[in-house]
Amino acid sequence: MNRIDALFTRLKAENRRALMPFLTAGDPDLATTAVLIPELVRRGANLLEIGIPYSDPVADGPVIAASYHRALVHGVRVGHIFQTLRTLRAEGDEAVRDTPLISMVSYSIVNRMGVDRYLNDAATAGLDGLIVPDLPVEESARLQEKATRRDLKLIQLITPTTPRARAVEIARLTTGFIYYVSVAGITGERKALPKDLKDNVAWLRTQTDLPICIGFGISSPEQVHELASVADGLIVGSALVRRLADAANRPRADLVKEVGDFIGSLAEALGGVEGSQAAGSAARPAQ
Amino acid sequence: MPHPAPPESPAPQALRQTPDALGRFGAFGGRFVPETLMDALNQLSEAYEEAKADPEFRRELEAYWKDYVGRPSPLYRADRLTKFSGGADIYLKREDLNHTGAHKINNAIGQVMIARRMGKQRVIAETGAGQHGVATATACALFGISCTVYMGEEDIRRQKLNVFNMRTMGATVVPVSSGSKTLRDATNEAFRDWMGSSKETHYTIGSVVGPHPFPMIVRDFQSVIGREARAQILEKIDRLPDAVVACVGGGSNAAGIFHPFIEDAGVELIGAEAGGRGGKSGDHASSLTQGKPGVLHGSFSYVLQDDDGQTQDVHSISAGLDYPGVGPEHAYWKDAGRVRYESVTDAEALAAYGESARQEGILPALESSHAIAQAFKEARRLGPGKVLIACLSGRGDKDAYEVARLRGEPIQ
Numbered sequence: 001m002n003r004i005d006a007l008f009t010r011l012k013a014e015n016r017r018a019l020m021p022f023l024t025a026g027d028p029d030l031a032t033t034a035v036l037i038p039e040l041v042r043r044g045a046n047l048l049e050i051g052i053p054y055s056d057p058v059a060d061g062p063v064i065a066a067s068y069h070r071a072l073v074h075g076v077r078v079g080h081i082f083q084t085l086r087t088l089r090a091e092g093d094e095a096v097r098d099t100p101l102i103s104m105v106s107y108s109i110v111n112r113m114g115v116d117r118y119l120n121d122a123a124t125a126g127l128d129g130l131i132v133p134d135l136p137v138e139e140s141a142r143l144q145e146k147a148t149r150r151d152l153k154l155i156q157l158i159t160p161t162t163p164r165a166r167a168v169e170i171a172r173l174t175t176g177f178i179y180y181v182s183v184a185g186i187t188g189e190r191k192a193l194p195k196d197l198k199d200n201v202a203w204l205r206t207q208t209d210l211p212i213c214i215g216f217g218i219s220s221p222e223q224v225h226e227l228a229s230v231a232d233g234l235i236v237g238s239a240l241v242r243r244l245a246d247a248a249n250r251p252r253a254d255l256v257k258e259v260g261d262f263i264g265s266l267a268e269a270l271g272g273v274e275g276s277q278a279a280g281s282a283a284r285p286a287q
Numbered sequence: 288m289p290h291p292a293p294p295e296s297p298a299p300q301a302l303r304q305t306p307d308a309l310g311r312f313g314a315f316g317g318r319f320v321p322e323t324l325m326d327a328l329n330q331l332s333e334a335y336e337e338a339k340a341d342p343e344f345r346r347e348l349e350a351y352w353k354d355y356v357g358r359p360s361p362l363y364r365a366d367r368l369t370k371f372s373g374g375a376d377i378y379l380k381r382e383d384l385n386h387t388g389a390h391k392i393n394n395a396i397g398q399v400m401i402a403r404r405m406g407k408q409r410v411i412a413e414t415g416a417g418q419h420g421v422a423t424a425t426a427c428a429l430f431g432i433s434c435t436v437y438m439g440e441e442d443i444r445r446q447k448l449n450v451f452n453m454r455t456m457g458a459t460v461v462p463v464s465s466g467s468k469t470l471r472d473a474t475n476e477a478f479r480d481w482m483g484s485s486k487e488t489h490y491t492i493g494s495v496v497g498p499h500p501f502p503m504i505v506r507d508f509q510s511v512i513g514r515e516a517r518a519q520i521l522e523k524i525d526r527l528p529d530a531v532v533a534c535v536g537g538g539s540n541a542a543g544i545f546h547p548f549i550e551d552a553g554v555e556l557i558g559a560e561a562g563g564r565g566g567k568s569g570d571h572a573s574s575l576t577q578g579k580p581g582v583l584h585g586s587f588s589y590v591l592q593d594d595d596g597q598t599q600d601v602h603s604i605s606a607g608l609d610y611p612g613v614g615p616e617h618a619y620w621k622d623a624g625r626v627r628y629e630s631v632t633d634a635e636a637l638a639a640y641g642e643s644a645r646q647e648g649i650l651p652a653l654e655s656s657h658a659i660a661q662a663f664k665e666a667r668r669l670g671p672g673k674v675l676i677a678c679l680s681g682r683g684d685k686d687a688y689e690v691a692r693l694r695g696e697p698i699q
Contacts, residue, residue, distance in 0.1 A: 055597040056471065056583060058478035059321040065465065065475075078595050107319050108582040112596030134319045134582070138309060157322040161485065170322070184323055185483030 003100035003128045004153050004176040007046055008211045008232060018046040018233030019224070019267050020213060021240050022104065024067040025050050026076030028248045028255075030084045035256055037088055038096045043260045044267025047100040049131070049235065050085070052078060054106040059133045061188030063238040067245060078109060078118075082125035089126030100128040102155065102176075107135040115143055119150050129153030129176045137173050148175065158204065160184045160194060168207050177211040177233065180204065182218065188238045190217035193227075201230045221269035228270050236266060303549045306616075310499020313622065315615035318498040320478075320585040327485035332500045334405045339507075344400065351396050352511065355429070356386045358393075360512075362519035362676070367646040368659075374666035375529065375673035380516045380544060382680050383651065387422050389681030390512060390540045391493060395422035397508040399430055402489035409433040409488040413477040415442050415470030415536070416607030416654065417449025418681050419493030424458035426491075434458040437476040441468040442606045445689050467600055470536075470610045474584050494537025495614030498585030502542075502614050509543025516676055517547050524674060530555040530665050533678035534657040535575065535628065536608035538617045540680035545626060555627070558617065559661035561603035562630030572601040574613040575621050575628040583612040589621070604633035604693070605653035605686070635660040640683060640690065650683035653690070 001009075011018055021040050025033050037048060053068035053076055060068070089097060103122060110118045110132060122130060129152050135143065137156060147154045153176025158167045161184045171178055180201055182193050201212055214227055215235030224234050243262055247255040310316045318328060338344040352358040361381045369377045382390040395412075402410050410427050413436070414420030420436040427434035436453055440462045443450050453460050466472040481490040492501040495509070513531075520528050531548055533541035535558040548554045563571035571577065574589045581590035583598055591599040591611040603609040620626040636653055639660035643651050651659055655678070662677035669675060683690075691698045 055466075056475055058475050058584070059323070059482065061479070062465075069466070072597060106582070106596065108590075108592065108598075109596035111587075112579075112581055112592060112594065133321050134585070136318060136320065136322055136325050138325075139317055139319060159321075159323040161323050161326045163326060166326070181323060183483070184486070186479045 002151050002153060002176070003098060004047065004102070007100050008177065011046065011232070017228045017231060017270050018213065019044055019263070019270050020047045020049055020233050020235040021045045021263055022049040022051060022235060022237030023244070024053060024064065024071055024241055025081040025084070026053060026071035026074065027067040027241070027244060028070065029074060030076060030080055032252055032255065034084050034088060035252065036259060038092055039256050039260045040263050041095050041099045043264040045099070045263055047102065047233065049102050049104050049237070050081070052081060052103050052105040052109060054109060056108070057106065059186060061186040061238060063242045063245070064187050067241045078113065082121050085125040085127065101126060102129040102131060103127050104131045104133065107132050110143070115146055119146055119152060123150045123152055127152065129155055131155045131157070131179060133157060137170050140173070144173065155179050157181050160200065167204060171204065171208040171210060174210060177213050178204065178208065179235070180212050180214045181216045182214050183216050185216070187216050189219035189242070193217055193223065198230045221265050224266045225269040234270065303546065306499060306503050310503070312616045312619035314580070315588050315618040316499055316502060317587050318585060319582045319587060320498045321482060323482050324485060324498070327481070328498055328500070330405065331401070334401055335500055335504055338401055338404055344404070348397055348400060352393065356392050356396065357384060358511065359515040359519070360384050362516055362523065364523070365647050368643065369666070371642060371646050372663040372666040374671060375669040375675045377662055377666055378520065378528070378674065378676045379649070379679045380512060380676055382512060382540065382678065383649070383655070383682035387418070387425050388684065389418040389422065389652065390509060390543060391419040391422035391681070392425065393511055393543070394493065394505050394508040394539065395419065395426040395491060396429070398489070398491040398504065399423065399426035399432060402432065402491070403430050405489060407432070407487060407489040409435070409484070410491050411435045411437070411477050411480050411488055412491045412493060413437045413470065413473040414493060415439070415473070415609055416605065416652070417442065417446035417453070417685060418607065418652070420453050420458070420460070421449050423491050423493070424453040424456040427458065428456045435461060435480070437461050437463055437473040437480070439463045439468040439470060439473045442470065442473070445606050446685055447688065449685050469606065471598065478584065494539040495542045495616060496537040496584060496586060496612060502586065502616055505539050506542040506546055506616060509539050510546045512540065512543040512678065513545060513547035516544055520674070520676060527551055527554050528676045529669055529673040530557060530675045531678070532557045532559060532658050532662045532665055532675060534559045534608065534654045534680060535613060535617060536561065536572065536610050536654060537612070538614040540678050542614055542616055544676070544678045545620070549620070549625060556625065557661060557665055558626055558628040559631045559657040560628055561605060561608035561657060562632040562635070563602040563604070564633060569600040570602050571630065572603045572608050572610055573630045574611060575617060576630050578611070578613070580618065586612070586615050588615040588618040589613050604636060605657065607652065607654040608657065629661055631657040631660045637690070637693070639663065649679070650687070651679055652681035652683050653686045655680045
């Protein structure tokens with residue numbers, strides 16, 4: 001079974017939500033990425049999104065765009081990233097080997113490498129899925145078919161600007177889970193999330209059996225705690241990447257600890273959620 | 288090949304086309320944008336189709352083109368440039384005589400009128416040389432709509448006059464300090480703005496680039512250049528020209544002048560790209576002649592990128608051509624063999640700028656100087672008795688400061 005399906009099956013049975021940190025591969029360097037991934041797993045990350053640095057990321061805010069830029073300036077290549085992940089899968093402990101890894105990658109990169117080569121290299125590197133934020137469903141049929149053949153999930157995004165009929169169609173075409181974008185805008189930390197976010201996710205839950213994970217703008221234990229009541233997973237990117245950037249000049253051990261502490265605080269906030277309104281809950285229609 | 292193969296030898300009638308439902312010109316075009324923008328693009332497609340079908344919209348647009356922009360722009364027989372080049376008769380399509388000094392105003396008025404129809408309160412734009420920024424600021428002033436223009440810091444330095452003019456017309460000019468601080472980075476920022484503001488904001492893209500329907504909309508509005516040129520040359524010489532030359536950055540003036548000639552097999556069409564300092568990566572902006580099919584800013588076209596799909600740095604003496612991608616319809620025309628694309632170096636463009644000034648008393652934009660430099664080569668190749676039209680896409684006032692600096696005679 002694909003690790004993503006296995007994760008959500010297990011979390012559903014345990015009535016728990018997934019914590020999904022995002023980090024940019026190669027920022028500040030790949031050796032740190034290789035240390036960070038096991039640390040984040042140890043501190044409560046259930047699934048990791050690995051950002052493949054891209055030169056022109058229009059969906060990303062300044063924090064992630066700057067981290068992509070730093071990685072590229074340091075010469076990080078897609079092949080280096082896959083090699084790092086391959087080593088982690090081979091040499092990591094059981095928890096690291098079992099944790100789903102997803103690449104967040106621009107279609108420019110997938111297309112240039114070639115869809116088959118990208119997917120083959122991703123699969124052999126131990127990735128379980130991919131998110132291609134600049135590839136809407138209209139353009140993704142070929143990639144979806146080829147990914148499915150390799151048991152890789154192609155996770156699609158639904159946003160507040162997606163009309164409901166279109167959201168239903170996207171939900172039908174996605175695999176693994178639905179990435180629900182909390183805000184109409186770019187990635188980045190936000191103090192307040194839209195008032196209708198919970199209602200929109202609750203509606204979406206009536207339309208699909210897939211897990212729904214919320215990303216964009218989530219940055220604090222309080223937000224994670226609040227949204228855990230409606231989501232199957234919560235994605236935290238810029239808040240983590242910013243901490244990495246702020247601590248970039250400190251010794252690696254300090255940097256890893258600081259980011260680990262942050263993820264630990266989020267995991268604790270998630271673990272502290274009582275009730276059962278999310279995954280596998282009564283909110284989902286009976287099958 | 289990592290990309291869908293372009294169609295082989297498309298039938299001539301397929302060359303002049305409306306893109307398909309996915310916005311494709313053959314294998315090129317499409318929509319490679321975040322889901323957040325898809326609804327805005329669908330709404331824009333719908334609004335554009337409605338506007339196109341509305342005779343009142345067309346009438347109003349043409350009235351603005353005539354009485355505000357000053358269309359039709361003249362088609363001028365440049366006898367002294369013809370004599371200088373020693374070949375075919377050179378005619379210049381004088382888009383430099385438009386209000387605001389370039390072809391960009393044709394599209395800006397059209398798009399801002401669509402924004403108004405859609406009830407958008409705010410317009411954003413990106414600009415390189417500043418001409419599209421000035422044109423958008425002008426159209427927004429004309430229709431009383433708020434305007435924000437993203438511009439790279441390097442381009443702000445090169446184009447102070449246009450920045451001043453945009454601000455004078457009430458636009459907010461936002462400096463972009465990321466990356467190479469040029470058009471590509473300004474485009475990224477404009478997309479980011481639109482991601483969060485599309486409900487109340489229209490993004491007036493300035494060239495035949497970006498996700499569908501922008502390449503089609505911009506081409507349609509700019510085709511007025513080619514329609515006029517075609518009618519004017521028929522009137523002057525009672526036949527079609529032997530060749531048409533235009534500069535290509537994103538490719539809007541070229542698409543505009545080429546499109547009405549695309550089915551005229553006897554008319555050679557030649558695009559002049561920015562060859563910069565030479566052929567080395569990072570030293571030029573020749574996307575079609577040296578790039579590879581790829582994705583940039585929402586569209587599948589030729590892109591200057593490395594083996595990982597990362598966009599490469601580019602250079603051109605002209606801020607307006609300093610862009611690593613190109614419109615998807617140009618990619619289609621290139622692969623179909625209908626349009627030939629050539630690189631023109633900074634030095635050749637500068638020389639053409641000087642010759643145009645000395646021979647004709649016309650200061651062309653540095654972008655247009657690339658077309659004039661290529662026109663010299665084509666005129667010599669074609670020889671006397673043949674006729675060539677070069678698109679003089681804009682005037683060179685904005686570039687005088689940069690040319691003076693390059694000559695070591697900076698204007699204080």
